[in-house]
Amino acid sequence: MEPRSVPFKLLGKVDGIICKIEVFILSWGIIAMAVNTIANVFGRYVFHQSIYFSEELNEFLIVIITFMGLGYATRKGIHIRMSAIYDALPKKMRKILMILITIMTATMMAILTWYAVEYVAKVASRGRVTPALQVPLYLTYIWVVIGLALATLQYLLTALRNLNLAEEEIYVSYLEVDSYEDPETAAAVARFVEKEEGAVK
Template sequence: MQESRPVPFGFLGRIDAAIGRIEVLILSWGVILMAVNTIANVFGRYVFNQSIYFSEELNEFLIVIVTFMGLGYATRKGIHIRMSAIYDVLPIKVRKALMVLIAATTAAMMAVLAWYALEYVQKVASRGRITPALQLPLYLTYVWVVIGLTLASFQYLLTALRNLNFAEEEIYVSYLEVDSYEDPETAAAIRRHNEAAEEDQ
């Protein structure tokens, strides 16, 4: 639904690129480990009649990692579901201003959620609770919620900053992804509508 632009130069561009590489690495290995763990557990259960005792707990841990690291990744790629029927027919500058407002508001909400999640992680850590099977500190599971929400907040902030340049016609749904349509008929219809709206102004 979106088309990629070259990575912008500068400090923010380098940070964004570095975080992107880390996210891909963590998500890739998280999915691979879940698959290997599940297959090994099924193999052990039906071949050796013995399940891996920590398999379920490990998968729960990996699901939390993949879910919340995936939140930042989806934000980076601009692939979150959006309700844009009204937004799509607005003039470009209005849409750009709305994107700044939406991204900035979402960044603030993600930051608030990350703060509350951090407080919860600190409470869990202070109680010294551990997981039943792996005997790991329980807070290590929940800390990924904080990381994921923080990364999502950072990505939405970058989106808001990227759209502050009203001299550019492109509207960015993330720091790198331009809001566009793959369907040429839809894209042409929206373009005609916007051109007509600009002529009327």
């Protein structure tokens, strides 16, 4: 399978759309949490009255950020890895091991997704609501299902991307090549070096 083939192009587009949605949710989730916390502190110390739903809203946002962040971290290949044995292997063996690791992890994530779906369905059937905002409690936990499902998808995409054993690169995610250097930091450093070289000229 060549990276530039039609299936990979299609998967790349779908992955790109999901990435934009994740970034949007994570960005606004963090902003909302910051605004909510600041407003609550301001209300407590200036008006001597806390926002009654502030703590509950922050708990809700933490769940969203944590589990949407799971899929995002997997996509960027920035999750924690124990790689002492992996690093000692030849490149081809590392690629095969990466395929096995990602398939096993995807399987575990899929199992967790299934259990999370069952739990959310059970909570929804009981009709429980949150104490302050009075919203259905299952809406809080549904983000766990979404996050785990997205992580499952990302690990499957990583396994698929590594199936071409003739290709030298080993991918830790669908787009990110195995490296100890953070790609975003590397890009920022490269821009800085280019800028400095341009200034010298």
